[in-house]
Amino acid sequence: MSRRMEFDELISVLVAEHGKMKSGLAEVERAASEKDFASAARILRGLDALFRQHIADEEAQVLRLLIDAYGLKGADDAIVVFRQHRPIYDLMETVKKLASLPAAELASSENELRRLFDEHALAEETRVFPKALSAHKGREASTG
Numbered sequence: 001m002s003r004r005m006e007f008d009e010l011i012s013v014l015v016a017e018h019g020k021m022k023s024g025l026a027e028v029e030r031a032a033s034e035k036d037f038a039s040a041a042r043i044l045r046g047l048d049a050l051f052r053q054h055i056a057d058e059e060a061q062v063l064r065l066l067i068d069a070y071g072l073k074g075a076d077d078a079i080v081v082f083r084q085h086r087p088i089y090d091l092m093e094t095v096k097k098l099a100s101l102p103a104a105e106l107a108s109s110e111n112e113l114r115r116l117f118d119e120h121a122l123a124e125e126t127r128v129f130p131k132a133l134s135a136h137k138g139r140e141a142s143t144g
Contacts, residue, residue, distance in 0.1 A: 002060040003053070007136045010061060011129050017054050018121040021047055025114045028095070032110055040110075044096045051092065055085045058124070062132045069135035078128045084120045091116060 003010065024047045031039040063082055066075035091113045 002057045007061070007065070008133065010057060011133055014054060014057060014062075015125055015129065017050060018125065021050060021054075021117060022114075022121070024050075025110070025117060029110055029114065041096055044092060048092060048096075051089065055089075058082060059085075062128065065135055065139075066128075066132055069139065070131075078131070081120065081123045081128050084116065084123075088113065088116050088120060 003013075005013070024043055028040045028043050028047075031037070031043060059082060063075065063078055066078045069075075072079070091109065095109045095113055
């Protein structure tokens, strides 16, 4: 279920959550490097709940606004970026399972997860969110 708040506030929350997720992934890396796999798995479980809510809000509110404002073709960039949610989530699941396996396997998968997430967050923050905010402001101006 998506959260109910003003759109500008939602975008701010989503950007802040990117920071929390990056920080959490850094904690996972630190725990894994110390061979504290129980902590790595615990941190990933916490990130899982945050990531699921984050995706629900992006897809239900941000993507819907972009499609309403620009049509499917105009929202294509956001659709491409949001399609990255599934591989990131799948990799999070893999990393959680690897938390009980040798450190080298966990480190390799965790590094890939961080790389994917960093690229994804950058795309959302520089391409998708600014366009969504612009569409929202345009919608407000035309109804206000």
